[in-house]
Amino acid sequence: MADAALAPILDALQTVLGGERPVALHAPQFEGHEWDYLKDCLDTGWVSTAGGYVERFEQALCEATGIGQAIAVVNGTAALHLACRLAGVAPGDEVLLPSLTFVATANAVSYCGAMPHLVEVSPDTLGVDPAALAAHLEDIAEMRDGVCHNRRSGRPLRALIVMHTFGHPVELDAVAAVCERYRITLIEDAAEALGSRYQERHVGHWGRLGILSFNGNKILTTGGGGAILTNDAQLADRARHLSTTARQPQGWNFFHDELGYNYRLPNINAALGCAQLEQLPERLAAKRALAGRYQAAFRDCPGARMIEEPADSRSNYWLNALCLDSADEALRDALLAACEARGIQARPLWTPMHRLPMYRDCPRMALGVTEDLARRIVCLPSSAHLGVTA
Structure with missing residues (x-):
């Protein structure tokens, strides 16, 4: 049979x-200037987190997506983790996300000490179903002092992460409207969606934050790598600070003003990304x-x-x-x-x-x-x- x-x-x-x-x-493809840019890193010795290719890669991402700010990090999971922190996700919060996703989406929430709250997807987009989400929130959500809470658990519903499955955008305008109604921060997991557009705009413009991945299986690769996307310059500055171990620029002193992460993308990986983006x-x-x-x-x-x-x-x-x-x-x-x-x-x-x-x-x-x-x-x-x- x-x-x-x-x-x-x-x-x-x-x-x-x-x-x-x-x-x-x-399978990844290397058909451009990858060898030239990598050799330049080796010849000059700029192979770690300092070097001109990192900034060049970030600027190229901004040009490709139309986003105001891009912060390159070591992988998409790190980008998701930082995006959650930047969105204010804290221990004891809940974060809405699709059950149909790669595990990194849920793991990033857990890294913040928060609880994934799993929601349904649409058969048309394979991503979060805005109508089903709205009905669910109508049933379980209540506002307390301007913050949306799950009335069943008592926990704040701090953010929603939508995932653009296989590069297919979710219904971003409808999802954004639900988030606005309930004052929930929208994060776009666009790990698979570089180059995808919704209503003529690149994905990443509807959320307060978005992320990309450049793993070896993605449409473009830096080996490992990811990026945070935002149109908020202050959030971008904070992302750069947190991703460089929260070190304050004080000459030769090593002073860190909060818990940070060693998440910045190495120059040699960024060089590969520059060639790929071309x-x-x-x-x-x-x-x-x-x-x-x-x-x-x-x-x-x-x-x-x-x-x-x-x-x-x-x-x-x-x-x-x-x-x-x-x-x-x-x-x-x-x-x-x-x-x-x-x-x-x-x-x-x-x-x-x-x-x-x-x-x-x-x-x-x-x-x-x-x-x-x-x-x-x-x-x-x-x-x-x-x-x-x-």
Whole structure:
């Protein structure tokens, strides 16, 4: 039965991928000035957290996104952690976030001593569902002295983190309206969404803070790396201070005025990022071309469909995701096994946060859509070079 159901799906995959084997889920590409910039770091000795490439990389990020301030840090998780601290998240708070996300989103909240509060996603965007969130807050939220609280737990609801899953933007205007109504700080987890736009603007403009990731599997990479995005210059200054161990500039003295973190991105990683950013337009075009090939191949495929960009959005299509018609984990796993046997690297969605041992007792709303999607979705090879035809 599974073989018959999988045959048209595997045939459609073959149409897109051809005979190339093995096929990675997402491989990095280095086709620009990477070697030149890295050699410059080695030749000059500027390989650590000081050096001109860090500022150059941050400025290039501002130009690429239209954001006023970018602060480069060691990885996306560090960026999320600092964003939570900058948003005022403190021990005893709750932070709303989707259960359908990579674990770093929830971990960053926990690093602050706060409690993740898990919310539902939309089947159209794979990100936070603003209507479901509004209904949930109507049920559980109350204002006390201008601060939104969870009336069931008594804890402040300090922030909402939305995650732009696979590069597909959430409904940011609707989400921002909910946050404004309840005076909740909006943070955009755009780790997967460099180059994605909502209503013609780059993601990151709706939240008070946003973050990016430049891990080796992202659309651009610095090896490890991330960034905090904000249009608030004071927040940016504080982010730079906290990410450099909160050291005060006092000549040769080592004086630190609060708890800080050694989170700044090294110059050698920033140099790699500068070279990669120069290739962003071509990379985005290749990713969209690959998404178009997948969509054409699966348009009439029985049993499955491709996840496509939501309305009012232009996705970077960081990962192409296949949604099976049947919410059958056994069928999903059979497809994953068949891909592996053919040298095709495919992956399921992340295990939802409410299924993980450290987060299973967190406050949460009904998560039926999250559970359903976790059983249906398979991530397909999405390296940009697959979208480039000879």
